[in-house]
Amino acid sequence: MEVSDVSFAYRNQDGTHMLALRDVNLTVQRNEFVSIVGQSGCGKSTLLRLLAGLMAPNRGRITIDGDATTHPRRNISLAFQKPTLLPWSNVLDNVLFPFRHQSRPVGRDEIARARELLSMMGLLDFAERRPGELSGGMQQRLALCRTLVTEPDILLMDEPFSALDALTRDELGVELLKICAVKPKTVVLITHSIAEAVLLSDRVYVMSSRPGTLCDEVEIKLPRPRLPEVMRAPLFQEFTTHVRDLVQQHSVRQS
Amino acid sequence: MSATWSNSIPFDSPKSSRWLLVARRALVPTLVFVALLTIWETGVRTFNVPSFILPAPSVIVRDTYGVGWALFGHAQATLTTVVGGYLCAILISFPLAVAISSSAVLSNAIYPLLVVKQSIPTVALAPILTVLLGTGSAARITIAALIALFPMVVSTATGLSSAPREMIELSRSMDASWVRRLIDVRLPSAVPYIFSGLKVSMTLALIGAVVAEFVAAERGLGFMIYTSTAFFQLPVAFGAMIVLGLVGTVLFQTVSQIERRFFPWAIGLAESET
Numbered sequence: 001m002e003v004s005d006v007s008f009a010y011r012n013q014d015g016t017h018m019l020a021l022r023d024v025n026l027t028v029q030r031n032e033f034v035s036i037v038g039q040s041g042c043g044k045s046t047l048l049r050l051l052a053g054l055m056a057p058n059r060g061r062i063t064i065d066g067d068a069t070t071h072p073r074r075n076i077s078l079a080f081q082k083p084t085l086l087p088w089s090n091v092l093d094n095v096l097f098p099f100r101h102q103s104r105p106v107g108r109d110e111i112a113r114a115r116e117l118l119s120m121m122g123l124l125d126f127a128e129r130r131p132g133e134l135s136g137g138m139q140q141r142l143a144l145c146r147t148l149v150t151e152p153d154i155l156l157m158d159e160p161f162s163a164l165d166a167l168t169r170d171e172l173g174v175e176l177l178k179i180c181a182v183k184p185k186t187v188v189l190i191t192h193s194i195a196e197a198v199l200l201s202d203r204v205y206v207m208s209s210r211p212g213t214l215c216d217e218v219e220i221k222l223p224r225p226r227l228p229e230v231m232r233a234p235l236f237q238e239f240t241t242h243v244r245d246l247v248q249q250h251s252v253r254q255s
Numbered sequence: 256m257s258a259t260w261s262n263s264i265p266f267d268s269p270k271s272s273r274w275l276l277v278a279r280r281a282l283v284p285t286l287v288f289v290a291l292l293t294i295w296e297t298g299v300r301t302f303n304v305p306s307f308i309l310p311a312p313s314v315i316v317r318d319t320y321g322v323g324w325a326l327f328g329h330a331q332a333t334l335t336t337v338v339g340g341y342l343c344a345i346l347i348s349f350p351l352a353v354a355i356s357s358s359a360v361l362s363n364a365i366y367p368l369l370v371v372k373q374s375i376p377t378v379a380l381a382p383i384l385t386v387l388l389g390t391g392s393a394a395r396i397t398i399a400a401l402i403a404l405f406p407m408v409v410s411t412a413t414g415l416s417s418a419p420r421e422m423i424e425l426s427r428s429m430d431a432s433w434v435r436r437l438i439d440v441r442l443p444s445a446v447p448y449i450f451s452g453l454k455v456s457m458t459l460a461l462i463g464a465v466v467a468e469f470v471a472a473e474r475g476l477g478f479m480i481y482t483s484t485a486f487f488q489l490p491v492a493f494g495a496m497i498v499l500g501l502v503g504t505v506l507f508q509t510v511s512q513i514e515r516r517f518f519p520w521a522i523g524l525a526e527s528e529t
């Protein structure tokens with residue numbers, strides 16, 4: 001996945017433009033886990049929407065496997081900050097929603113895969129319930145099942161764990177790593193949690209705000225598989241401190 | 256994590272206490288109703304008000320009962336007009352709402368026409384439509400449908416564009432077709448809005464039917480009121496009015512119960528997602 005010199009501006013209601021991204025360059029290797037950290041409002045979500053093909057950049061080029069992204073693709077799955085579930089469907093149907101929504105047949109294999117994901121996330125007992133009956137953490141786990149059920153090559157995640165408490169967040173992150181270890185995928189994670197970024201990623205990008213641009217890149221040389229215990233290692237602390245310094249440095253430059 | 260805690264919550268609500276609650280809630284309105292009827296009855300009797308001006312409740316019941324089975328015929332005629340017009344309005348309003356919510360051009364084309372139509376009082380429209388369509392049931396159903404149409408279109412169109420932004424983005428990111436997005440995401444999100452429109456339209460369809468029966472009909476509760484008052488049979492007119500009220504209440508409750516029975520998740524959805 002390659003992003004070269006991408007700029008994007010939103011059109012305001014009075015006709016003026018607001019530059020959200022300027023000259024963003026980013027390369028993500030196949031099956032790499034990359035995080036983008038930055039303050040809220042720095043354009044991280046905009047970048048993710050461009051990667052998903054929901055919007056087109058004003059300048060620059062985004063290519064995935066050599067093809068320019070101009071529209072959404074089916075081998076990319078998107079996860080949002082809000083679980084974004086269907087309140088009228090039960091838990092299992094919510095997981096199967098991508099198949100139905102793409103008018104693909106839902107056979108025994110698909111249902112089996114959905115149930116397997118639900119059981120991995122501890123939700124199998126709730127398969128017949130409605131999302132409204134689940135807690136916030138369970139809803140987000142359910143959303144993750146739905147994101148993974150189509151076995152996408154690329155996972156784009158927009159602060160999917162930010163509404164959760166710290167314990168649940170780490171637990172889900174590690175769960176995600178396990179799944180990626182079994183079925184490798186390319187992941188781009190947007191987050192404002194530095195610890196989360198360091199725990200999960202191969203590389204962390206630091207984004208400055210207004211207009212957003214990627215200004216630093218840190219390679220996280222921590223061994224895999226990573227378990228929550230990694231967070232106690234001195235090397236982990238070193239990386240988080242380093243990334244935190246970079247984030248602060250760029251926000252100071254702003255003010 | 257996987258414990259079924261939600262099954263084990265003690266839920267103390269025996270049926271008997273629920274009925275008691277319902278009875279207690281119904282007590283005050285019933286008492287007020289009975290009191291009003293008593294005042295009405297004694298007032299009319301003490302001051303000797305002639306029944307062609309204000310009939311006593313007892314006279315209304317007696318004279319309406321005297322109409323006999325014909326009353327059911329009238330009620331059935333009105334019911335046919337209301338339900339026919341209502342169903343027509345549903346069939347027409349849905350494609351219009353989809354068109355309005357999916358394209359700015361179509362919205363600009365359709366909305367002004369609807370507003371102009373809604374600004375003309377149905378009472379003024381009824382005689383003209385009767386000339387156009389004749390005095391048969393076609394004219395009456397058209398009038399009922401026309402008056403019921405507006406709230407249905409407006410609320411359905413609003414509902415169709417009310418799906419949360421993330422939900423639409425999710426759907427777009429899945430590269431789903433426009434039709435799938437309409438069926439899977441936008442339509443279910445619109446259900447609470449659709450039902451609020453359906454409820455308003457139900458009462459309007461009844462008004463439309465009665466207006467149509469005032470203008471051109473040989474049967475129906477509206478016709479019954481019109482002719483009874485012309486012949487100073489005010490007790491019968493009152494009786495027809497009461498039956499009309501009952502029909503309206505039953506129809507409204509039917510719509511309301513369909514929503515509760517088949518779309519329980521939709522109740523409170525519109526508020527919780529804004």
